[in-house]
Amino acid sequence: MDFVVSNQPFKDSIKFGSIYYKGNANLTKNRLIILDGECVEYTTEQLLEISPNDFAVTPVRGIFIYIGYDALHNVLVIKNDKLGKIPTFLFKKGNRFILTNCLWEIVRNVGYSDIEILPDVLKKTLFFFYSFDEESTFFKNITTLPYATIMKIDINSLDFTKSRYWNYSYNPDYTLTIDEAFQRFESDMNKFFHFIKTRNPNKVFAFGNSGGLDSRLIAVYAKQYNLPVLSFIIGEESPFGGWLSISHKNSIMIAKHLGISNYFVNYTDGKYLGQALLDLRNNPLGPSQVFKNPVTRIPKFDILLTGHPGISVGGMVKYDHDRMSYEELLNYMMDYFTIYKWRYSIYHRRPRKLLEKFLPKGRNKKDELGILDFLYDINDITDYRTHIAKFLERNREGGKFFSRQKYAATILERWQYCGGFESLSRTKKTYYFYYPFAFDNILKWPPKFIVNRVMLREIIKRKNPMLSHLPEQAGKSIIARFFRGTGLDYWKWTLHRDFQKFLHDVLNKKNDLFDSIFNKSLIWSYQINKTPLAIEILKLKMLTDTIVDGVADSLIEFKIGNIENILKY
Incomplete structure (x- = not known):
């Protein structure tokens, strides 16, 4: 449900004290509480019993954005979860502010003539997969709330104060054994599944069953805790018109082995406009999900489980970055965390020399840019490279592996909740598998547990040996990829x-x-x-x-x- 809070009237607003709001709010005589998402320790009703100032300093887990207004002191308190997973937009100009989880509420209430796109920032945003820091947008006067933030607004003076209550920290315990990490994960999963079953009685859960490690783990634990669950896979069932894809075959085997109803959802009905509009509405500043949100064709269920945040447990982590030089890490981040990796190819990241023979003349005018010179020049690339270098320098004390993980968790995955893989553009209530319950313990895993998802492989091996032997989504061999494809x-x-x-x-x-x-x-x-x-x-x-x-x-x-x-x- 969208919410909007402002110090001035706007369309369909309701006045309470000295503020105006829209959305689901819980009220007492002098207090207003809006909660988007969910706190582990408190229900929305219980939050009314806590003053906004007290909530600001109370440790709380969950995925949430909390808005608390104290009419007696005329102060607004805003707090989000540790990773700031729900995007929260702030428009501030002159003596007016608008706070909302829906960017388009700002656009329509400010007025189109006062909405200004910053072209250079838009170009930079696209280059960095829509996020190059924790709070910038390519709109003038519009920012987002950074992760783990408490912001207070004095409505009388319009004084904004902002503080961080938790800094992203990776503190590997090099004495931790596989057995100890496994037992802690088991304990965290017990708490997680007890929580979601208690909070959501008589609800049907579902997960995206793409056949990978996350899908297998979610399926195994869901069945262990007797969660009413079904699964689906959004993909191309037979990419080459014959055999099932590797992912679809895995998906069938997981579901059959555990007795879960499983559904294939293909994207090929040509109804792109509706899916593009849904993505634009709910995830306006994140990477496109036009192929991944066919919400009218998924099976009926109430609550979605997703394997996020996957990078924290080893998704896309194939190297121990502490073994790299800073120059190597910088090159790695340019190639993996930006669109720079697509500069030499019209289809995939292949060596330029091999592809040159097949490209129209002029495609690679500049070795540094390739096809990206349709929008960027050499100075742009130099500036963007410097931007990453400065991030690495600011975080040098934590080490290279820490820097990479922090960048991924707090910047790269900034829009994930409303537009990550299989998020369904936030049309369903959603729980993350690894956050918040297991997250603190995962941050203690040493790099050797994370690289190539060693710890996750060990967990699935212990929980269900049969499923541990399924091939990766990319397949065990080139032949499998050639005849089956991944489907994803x-x-x-x-x-x-x-x-x-x-x-x-x-x-x-x-x-x-x-x-x-x-x-x-x-x-x-x-x-x-x-x-x-x-x-x-x-x-x-x-x-x-x-x-x-x-x-x-x-x-x-x-x-x-x-x-x-x-x-x-």
Whole structure:
């Protein structure tokens, strides 16, 4: 449910004391509480018994954004969870502020003429997969709340104070054994499943069953604790028109072995506009999920379980970065945490020399840029590289492995809750498997437990030996990948004719704001429309269309299946 809080009236607002609000609020005579998400230690009703100032200093676990207003002292207190998983936007200009979990509420209430996109920041944001620090957006006067933050607003003086109550810390215990780590994880899972069953009686749970380690662990523990659960996989069932993909085959085996109802959800019905609008509404400043949120085709259930935050337990962690030099780590982060990795290829990250023979002339005008010179120049790349270098320098004391993990957890995954893999664009109440219950203990795992997900492999081996022998999603051999495919190569779906037509229609709609930033002729001539960048450019085009066409009101009220009067293509 969207919430909005401001010191000035706005559309459909309700006055309470000296503030105006919209959304689900719990009220007493002098206190207003809004909670988006959930706290482990308190229900929403119990929060009314705690003053906002007391809650600010009370240790609380969960995934939440808390808004507490004390009418007697005319002070607003805002607090989010340790990782700040729910995006919270703050517009501040002159003597007015708007605080909300829905960016479009700011757009429509501030007015389109006062909404300004910063082109250089937008370019940088795209380069860094939509997040290069903890709070910036590419809108002037709009920021987001950083992780583990307490912010207080004196409504009388409009004095804003902000403090961090927890700093991301990775404190590996090098004396920790596999047995000890396993027992702690077992204890954390016992607490986690007891909590979600108690808070959600008579509810049906589901998880994205992509066949990987996270899927197997969620399935095994869900069955152990008798959780009413089903599973689904969003992907391409038979990428090459014959055998099942590796992921779909794994998905079947996991479900069959544990007696779980499992559903295949294919994306290929051509209904991209509705999915793109849903993603734009609920995840406006995060990476595109247009292929991953077919919410009208998933099975019926109440609550989603996801294997996040996966990087904390070894997802995408293939190296012990402490063994690298800082220059090697910088190169690694440029290649893995930015779109720089796509500069030499129209389909995948392959060596430039091998691909040059097949590329149109002019594709690689500059070795440093490749196809990215459609938007960037050498100075941009130098600035972005310096940006990462400064982050590494600020965090040098913690070490290189710590720096990499901190960047991933607090910056790269900043928009994950509303737009991460299998988040379903936040259309379902969601719990993370590894956070918050197991998180503190996971931060004590030494790197050797995390790299290549050694600890997770050991857990599944102990919990269910049969499932531990299933192949990785990428397959055990080149032959398997060639004949089956993974079924999860979302970027390849951009090549389908129906998507290319949709992309063409969207990009060709007149929009002076977008055209002043992007060179559309180069997008086509460089065939960027056939790269992973295509869906991100599509999203930015639709975002700017929403502002130029003045349809934020319609987007706020948008529901899948009712896409009229929003954006016409």
